[in-house]
Amino acid sequence: xxxxxxxxxxxxxxxxxxxxxxxxxxxxxxxxxxxxxxxxxxxxxxxxxxxxxxxxxxxxxxxxxxxxxxxxxxxxxxxxxxxxxxxxxxxxxxxxxxxxxxxxxxxxxxxxxxxxxxxxxxxxxxxxxxxxxxxxxxxxxxxxxxxxxxxxxxxxxxxxxxxxxxxxxxxxxxxxxxxxxxxxxxxxxxxxxxxxxxxxxxxxxxxxxxxxxxxxxxxxxxxxxxxxxxxxxxxxxxxxxxxxxxxxxxxxxxxxxxxxxxxxxxxxxxxxxxxxxxxxxxxxxxxxxxxxxxxxxxxxxxxxxxxxxxxxxxxxxxxxxxxxxxxxxxxxxxxxxxxxxxxxxxxxxxxxxxxxxxxxxxxxxxxxxx
Ligand SMILES: [Zn+2]
Numbered sequence: 001x002x003x004x005x006x007x008x009x010x011x012x013x014x015x016x017x018x019x020x021x022x023x024x025x026x027x028x029x030x031x032x033x034x035x036x037x038x039x040x041x042x043x044x045x046x047x048x049x050x051x052x053x054x055x056x057x058x059x060x061x062x063x064x065x066x067x068x069x070x071x072x073x074x075x076x077x078x079x080x081x082x083x084x085x086x087x088x089x090x091x092x093x094x095x096x097x098x099x100x101x102x103x104x105x106x107x108x109x110x111x112x113x114x115x116x117x118x119x120x121x122x123x124x125x126x127x128x129x130x131x132x133x134x135x136x137x138x139x140x141x142x143x144x145x146x147x148x149x150x151x152x153x154x155x156x157x158x159x160x161x162x163x164x165x166x167x168x169x170x171x172x173x174x175x176x177x178x179x180x181x182x183x184x185x186x187x188x189x190x191x192x193x194x195x196x197x198x199x200x201x202x203x204x205x206x207x208x209x210x211x212x213x214x215x216x217x218x219x220x221x222x223x224x225x226x227x228x229x230x231x232x233x234x235x236x237x238x239x240x241x242x243x244x245x246x247x248x249x250x251x252x253x254x255x256x257x258x259x260x261x262x263x264x265x266x267x268x269x270x271x272x273x274x275x276x277x278x279x280x281x282x283x284x285x286x287x288x289x290x291x292x293x294x295x296x297x298x299x300x301x302x303x304x305x306x307x308x309x310x311x312x313x314x315x316x317x318x319x320x321x322x323x324x325x326x327x328x329x330x331x332x333x334x335x336x337x338x339x340x341x342x343x344x345x346x347x348x349x350x351x352x353x354x355x356x357x358x359x360x361x362x363x364x365x366x367x368x369x370x
Contacts (some may be wrong), residue, residue, distance in 0.1 A: 013224050016196055018059050019080055019089060020066070025192050025220065027056060027171030030179040034060070038067040043074070044301025046158040047147055048134075050165045054219025056162040060181070061130045062088055065096045068157060069124040070190040084124055095121040095128060100131040104141045117156050126157045135167035142169050143252075149175040186210060192220065193227050194250050203237035211243045223253035231363075240279050248283030255290045259298075259328075263320060270357070274350050284345045285336060288352075292332050298327045324361050331356050 018024045021031050030049070037043045047064070065077035066085050078085050087093035099113065104178065113129070123128040131137075137145065149158065160176060162168060189210040197204045212230065216223035230238050230246055240333040244251055250258075254273060261269040277287060298320055335352035342348030 005031060012196070013221065016192075018056065020078055021063055021076065024056060024060065024063075024219060026183050026184045026188050027060065030060065030181055033177075034064055034067070038064075038074055038076040041074045043157065045152045045156060046160065046176040048168070048173065048176035048178045049159065049161045049181060050178060052183055052218060053163055054216075054221030054223075055183060056129070056220065057181055058132055060114065061159040061161055062096075062289065064159060065093070065128045065130065065157075068126050068128060069093065069095065074125070093123075095124040095126065096130060097128065097278050098130045098131050098132070102136040104107060107202070114144050117148055118153055120155055125228065126155055127158045128159065130159045130161070131344070132161045133163070135162045135164045138361055139169075146171055160345070165170070184220055185218075186213040189213035189216055189218075189220060189223045192224060193210060196224070196227065197238065200231075202231065202234065205237070205239045208238050208240050208243040211247070211249070215247055234311045245280075248286050250277060250280075250290060251289050252290075252294075255294050257289070258353075259291055259294055260329075262353060263324075265357055270353060274346075274353065278346045278351070284339055284349045287349070288332050288336050292342075293327050294327050294331055295332070299329075321361060327359075327361055328356055331359070 021035055024031055034043075043064075047061075049061060051057055063078065066088050067075055068082070069088065070078040070082045071082035071084050072079050080086075080089070084093060088096055089178075091098075097113070102182060105350075117127070117129075131145075146169070148156070152158070158176070160168075160172075164176070165173065187210075190206070191214040193209045193212060194204065194206070197209075208230075212223055212226050226246075230243060233242060233246060239249065241250075254276070257269065258273040260266075261273065277284075299322065302320065302322055302325070331352065335348065335355075338351075339345055339348045342351065
């Protein structure tokens with residue numbers, strides 16, 4: 001049932017949300033900067049955390065709030081045990097005011113919020129405003145915020161978070177300490193997913209975790225969401241086949257075989273692959289992306305002598321010309337944009353494959369031209 005899965009996902013995401021600095025994956029430079037300022041007990045009144053979705057901006061903001069509010073004193077190692085730390089963890093600490101700016105863009109709302117900044121904190125030593133998606137505020141709201149940032153009361157700390165810092169007025173940016181959170185590497189994400197599964201005693205393949213990490217595009221939140229789906233589908237272990245099916249991907253060996261068959265005009269083999277892709281109801285956009293990724297690895301290996309050993313072209317295949325690989329990639333990129341213009345996607349994809357077979361660079365005539 002989808003509802004049950006969503007609850008599971010929430011539980012898993014909540015369970016693995018970093019509760020203190022040492023539990024974060026990556027983001028070392030931002031964490032070091034925050035820990036240093038907490039250690040020195042001189043935390044700037046406004047931080048701006050930037051980075052794409054799911055890289056840990058709000059989690060880091062909450063941990064900073066703990067460091068500022070822990071009953072044991074301002075600390076780079078919040079105790080995680082005291083009343084304040086626990087309340088922040090549970091999302092009900094009275095002096096941490098979390099605002100989703102995307103839903104509070106009217107100037108009255110911001111004014112209402114900023115009218116309260118002069119009141120002292122109720123429980124803790126600071127009143128902390130966490131404004132998520134701060135770029136969504138209106139121009140008037142920015143002006144109201146700016147006034148407070150220019151002359152902040154002693155007991156106020158602002159933590160602003162945004163996926164889109166370019167949309168913030170420079171006057172706001174210049175009054176904040178800006179910390180950029182990097183997209184997580186696939187290796188970092190895979191490692192964390194493996195940790196979660198090991199903790200649950202679920203068996204898995206490393207390649208399956210790398211594929212999930214790749215699909216998550218640097219977002220840990222998306223990766224955990226995908227992992228939750230995989231756990232729901234999994235009977236015994238989370239292997240390559242399960243993940244490929246779940247994501248509508250073709251197995252890597254099939255992609256390699258399809259590309260080589262196109263290059264070598266191996267018509268029977270191509271028909272076999274096209275039939276299999278349609279029968280398994282794979283995601284055609286994903287399959288095209290996989291083909292582009294494979295060709296990228298081929299060209300990397302040819303031109304720069306780098307890339308994955310596993311993708312080396314077979315010796316009995318015609319050598320891929322460098323220009324030919326570029327042409328294949330161009331044809332596939334074009335197909336991606338046009339796939340939905342065909343009567344149906346299988347037709348669009350099959351025609352793309354036929355086009356790749358029909359229009360090839362003639363190496364000899366090209367040489368003559370040069
Ligand atoms: Zn504490």
